[in-house]
Amino acid sequence: MNRNLRTAAPMVFAAVVVSGFMISPTMGVGVCVVGGMLLGTLYAITNGRNRDRD
Numbered sequence: 001m002n003r004n005l006r007t008a009a010p011m012v013f014a015a016v017v018v019s020g021f022m023i024s025p026t027m028g029v030g031v032c033v034v035g036g037m038l039l040g041t042l043y044a045i046t047n048g049r050n051r052d053r054d
Contacts, residue, residue, distance in 0.1 A: 005046060006042070006043065007037055009042055013039055017032055017035065
C-alpha cells in the first residue's frame with residue numbers, strides 16, 4: 001500500500017496544482033505550498049524504514 005501511495009501521490013498532486021492554477025494564480029500558489037507540505041509529510045511517514053532496527 002505504501003508503495004502505491006508513494007507512486008500515485010505526485011500524479012495526483014500535479015493534477016491538483018494544474019486545477020488550482022486554472023481557477024486562479026493565487027489558488028495555484030496556495031495549492032503548491034500546502035500540497036508540497038502534505039506531500040513531504042506523506043513521504044516522511046511512508047519512508048518504508050523501521051526505526052527500531054539498528
